[in-house]
Amino acid sequence: MSQTTPTTPTRVGPGPTTWTPGKVGESDRRPDGVPKVTGEFEYSSDMRLDGMLWGATLRSPHPHAEIRQIDTSEAEDLPGVYAVLTHEDVPGRKVYGMEIPDQPVLAWEKVRYQGEPVAIVAADHPETARRALEKVHVEYGVLDPITDAEKAVQEDAPKLHLSGNVLRRIRILHGEGVGAAAKADVVVRGEYEVGMQDQAFLGPESGLAVPDGLGGVDLYISTQWLHIDQDQVAESLGMDPDQVRLTLSGVGGAFGGREDLSMQIHACMLALETERPVKMAYNREESFFGHVHRHPAKLRYEHGATRDGNLVYVKARLVFDGGAYASSSNAVCLNAATFACGPYEVPNAEIESHMLYTNNPPCGAMRGFGAVQACFAHEAQMDKLADELGLDPLDLRIKNALKPGDRFPFGQEVPPPAPVREILERVKVMPLPEEQEVMGRDLRGLPGGVSNVTHGEGVKRGVGYAVGFKNIGFSAGFDDYSTARVRLTVEDGEPLVEVHTAAAEVGQGLLMLQAQIARTELGVEKVSILPADTRVGSAGSTSASRQSYVTGAAVKLACEGVRERLFERAREELGEPPDGLSVEAGNVVRDGRTVVPLAELLDGDELEETCEYHHRETHPLDENGQGDVHLQYAFAAHRAVVEVDVELGLVRVVEIATAQDVGKIINPQALEGQIEGGIAQGLGLALMEEIQVKEGKVLNASFTDYLIPTILDMPTVKMEVLELADPEAPYGLKGVGEPPTIASTPAIVAALRDATGLELTRIPVRPEQLAGVSDGPPLPDEPTPGGAGYAEVGRLDGRRET
């Protein structure tokens, strides 16, 4: 197995990106745009080094089983195979996890979900690696899986973890709780269900681990948070964090799906074992097993209101299926509980939020993070209530809209700005798209497009509204911060600002934002953004819509530090009075008059500042579910117009109109991109996206069977943005990434209800529901090996046994 090891080559990655960005508030041509359109941009799956090996992962075909024995000898003997590793080879901590380290790096004793990694191999060709996996013999003792969160809490349910099957329970008691029910004239009840959505980022999980020859390793990786990866990888390798250096490689989308580790530890283990660079890249099917998903949920609601439409109380019981491991489920459970009532003034509430372990695929972060599931239910309830009261659904929302100074059900005072009423009024007055004649229309303009077999006879139009909100930044006492190093220097006679953070650009435009801030604060034309890596302090995660706020604030702070030192220098060397100096177009100026060019003032020196920005402290909930939990709230309202072919159950979304509260627009084009893209994912959840799981097994791990919206599915988006500054945030901005994904889904479903008169309590809404064929055809009892979409995980002969 061992062969002559070539000297480990050193990887030369892309260098800094230097350009002249726009200022804060301007659209900018993104600097990575040109390499991305030419194909030169290097994603994590594009990297290669001479002498590199390919890693591959053997995954459990069973959702729940004992591991009795693992025999790797046959795989090791295969020519071209350089390493076959199991849990016995994990040098350090055998488990990992962001909140609770409960997930095995490689399974031992038990597997708890289908697709759980059991062994890893490194070989000279991906096909050799795949064949080697077939030769790893794992003897499983198959166990009954727990596949229903409600059953996981039953006393006779087997315990999946030592701590039991309850991951978290939260109870919020507000006002008199359901004790206020007597004051309600009208009560509406509903039960809702949300299917398991996938982030479906296009760039598969991948990375390259390069041993440094001194016992350490460099990992080039697409992730959302370099430092939390570094900590977890180092812990499991039994190394100091500085022996495990991470550099961000090109990231092909994230949406929450890259918060947890995937192949990071595995690639490093293989690289250290073989003393060769090792690349791992999942294919699409493996990607479905390689990251966590959005939690499926069952939500039971009761809303009480007075006859004139004032909310009296809300009772809610939310049950989330966390799957086999904890991931970020704790925080999702908290978010869902705190967002359960929606952005409304609710005087009394009783909310329970349950998060359970099962043998289903692990769930965790996805854009909207707990607020999505709650919003689908509370918005359906608001429509139901409006219907019961004979009120316009939008007016009922406006009447109960939260405003600054109110209290959330968890006791926190609503901070300004909270323009819930304003955004609802904006979508109310936006002109509706003109109704087009259905009959005789170009088939491509009908629900179902050219695949429709009718000519529009059964097409009905509907309009629906929804509003939702999201916390920005990490909550509940987490010390959430970012680090920025900013250096002002002179290059070719021209001042240049270098910005170095570890913040992950995942496509959203963070490179531009950092550069815009640097240009604005330091008055220079040229900005250089250094590659994100662990040589600078943590930037926190590209999650929770927080990077513009938190890393934005860190970059601003570091720029201000550099600027202060510049002004000090101007005072010391030129005797300039301290007040009234500013920087503009490469000069220190006063009252529009140049005092001194930056290049001259620096005189060959460099000024560098490294700053951490920690946002205001937040607090965990107390035993009654009360506390100042969240940092910032961002709101968005949506109106959907749909056409439904009620005979065939086909839908055409005609238009989405939205109004969003953004604080301050930093980059108009990037903002629009976030809103449009977020709405597309909301549309997907409303109409088509669901990982179908039967008896713990995934039935549709492919883009053939897991559908995401195409260009034919997405309508025009009309948008209005409200710039009401948040006094605590840099430039007054609010996070913008998640709000578009939250209320767009319930708005579309409300429009479907309007068109069809159906109750539609489950998303995604399937054609058979719309056509009134209840649940549609029964699913096959067992997935068919070799059939389209059958999950090809585990060993081939193992699959044949099932």
Added chain:
Amino acid sequence: MRLNLTVNGEQRETDGVWEGESLLYVLRERLGLPGSKNACEQGECGSCSVYLDGILVCSCLVLAGQAEGSEVVTVEAVSGDSGLHPVQEAFVEAGAVQCGFCTPGFVVATHDLLRRNPEPSEAEVREALAGNLCRCTGYEKILDAVRRAAARGEDAPR
């Protein structure tokens, strides 16, 4: 096996190709052309779009051996010596690029569309690009980019 093909106007030969390798794999891993992307490897996402003898194909669905003797044009050859192709220019300007993983496929597919139909209607654009998945943009800016590229008239398609 040994494979001979013309890629981006250059005669290329590569040895030791396993018979199961796709054209996409050969382009990315053997010929140093990773611009064509590997998002689904089953012909659903269009991120690996290339021209094979002048026809737009998903290179993940073409066995490398099938491309023997063929002429392949990848995203790397869309821009010429004079800089970006108008389609590429339009994608950058319109903000049609976010994570960018789908972008090479969209660029090639748009290039093909405008070559065949220089003034496509919106329905024609949507139909032509329905085989390309994008997860970031919601497609609005992509439509805008195609309109911009088309509006540049005969310069655009080459």
